[in-house]
Amino acid sequence: MNDFDCIVVGSGAAGTMAAQTLVEAGARVLMLDVGRSDTRFAGTIPQKTFVEIRRSEEDQYRYFLGESFDCAGYATIGTGAQLTPPRRFIVDCVDELLARRTGAFSPLESLALGGLAAGWGLMCAVYSPEELERASLPAAAMRGAYQTIGDRIGISGSDADDAAPYTVRQLGGIQPPLPIDPTAAYLEGRYRRRRARVNARGYVLGRPAMALLTQPKADRSPSALRDMDFYCDDGAAWRPAWTIAQLQRHANFAYAGNVFVTHFAEGEDVVTVAALDVRDRSRVQYAARRVVLAAGVLGSARIVLRSLQSALRLPLLCNDYTYVPCVVAPRLGRSMPERTHSLTQLVLFNERAAGDVAVGTIFSYRSLLLFRLLREMPLGVRDARSLMQYLLSGFIVAGFDHPQERSDGKHLWIEPDAASPTADRLAIDYALTQAERQDHHQRETEFAGILASIGAWPIRRVHPPLGSSIHYAGTLPFAGDERPLTLAPNGRLHGTRSVFVADASGFTFLPAKPVTLSLMANAHRVAGHALH
């Protein structure tokens, strides 16, 4: 029972990075995880490009629509709608084990091996010193942590374009950026010609930094550019499962799956972690000298509130997200190259003031199926199909994330629920203030104007439900004094001696930049403190 120095709860981006830091330092580590994984599609998707598959594979409906066509139905826009059948394992078991009442807030949680990072869009960005300060993250320690994480996972991107100060900053060892498709290249060319005007409005455009290899690294190959990124990985993309497989080669690391952690109890010199075995719902216990919680912001909040038997409300941060389908007129009616990727092609940053940066991401749509677009069009299916065949090469989707600081009306708590396996459920009350709504509207209008100025004409503005950005933070904020339900700057949960929280729960501000790289860097930093 007491063989482990440290228990890490969760196998997502934060959990794996914390575990790697601990294991490499010689600690005996046990990772507890429900760990659902893809058992249906792994190895069955041919190693061909998206277009080759579409033209030749009889069984393609299995991974594009689901084995029984279950993803072909008429669904409304919502959180998780982007999960393709081979990625659906990411939300397996969630409805059974994670009871919740969240109103208009629509969060995505995962109990998968790799957590939400099993389907992460791979975009990386280093927070600026101002953003780190607002998030209560120590700049000097984070700088080194970013480099460590970059070296572990492998990052490609440009360290020379206008976006570099917002993406890779001073990170070393960056691989060359991914190639972009002709539509993105057209937009990039227009930006270069209008750069002074766009920059004068506070915007810069460039290539994104991605946790996707463009050159070999360790036993991973560079991306084959098969344009199947929404359906499967070919080893070029970093996923937590890859790091866990590496860690399992170490004698001082153990992974226990099918374990759903419910709460912890701290004893004299040991922390006991209570859990359910998800196969038979039996109760199990594990113990170690330290516990590092990395169950995702909502998952860690559940565990902490349950363990401390607290009915208090915790703050919650989430980036508000909007997307804007656009048409790039000169690219209409053109064919597209087969060798490309489906991930972020270009990224736009809008810096209004130091530490106040909003982020726009530009995707091509092609490798998602056309029928999803047909239902959004005010035309009959046949005419819409014919029109979209013409429009698709010039069709892009631009997403826009807003930074989020703490404000009124954004809380979560747990409340009794006899029907839940844990006898409770997560409740969330989350609404933007009037001032935030106005500010976001104004910023989105500017963003749409910038898109038009570089040749991408917005068709409409779509506001998915709050929570759709899948970026959550701030539930157990870092605090210098020993207040309950806060974290010490080193990640230790106040009121405990040996329980650390390594995910984004401590961030006191959520920049609009993709959070995953920063939460991994923070997990590495917190794990370093947990060692001592």
Add this chain to the structure above:
Amino acid sequence: MFGDEAAAYGRYVMGFEIDAAARDAYERAARTLGYDASDAMTRFVQRHPWTLPALDAALALTRPDTLLRKKLLLMAAVLETRPEYSAAFLPRDRSWLAATGVAVSILRAGLLAVFGLILARFVR
């Protein structure tokens, strides 16, 4: 009956007869999703298949989540993932003349929608 429906929808979406395998796939998908029911609109187009383009155009504007639209979009999804028909859903090089053709088809779709709106009043 269900086979007739698949054939009619396939013919409408593609502009030509679809094969038996595609019809079977549509039927399986419709059963899985619970789209194997019928309502006044789907029964009407079964009796009068020539009204399908106009009614679809009208519903796309006014009631996009009706059963008929769901069935037609499902047929599009099924055909899109069959190699025989995928070319009709992938982008391809087209001349500037194609833009004129697209404009004409949008105009035609508008007229169809107006006709469909009138027609929908008679659906029982």
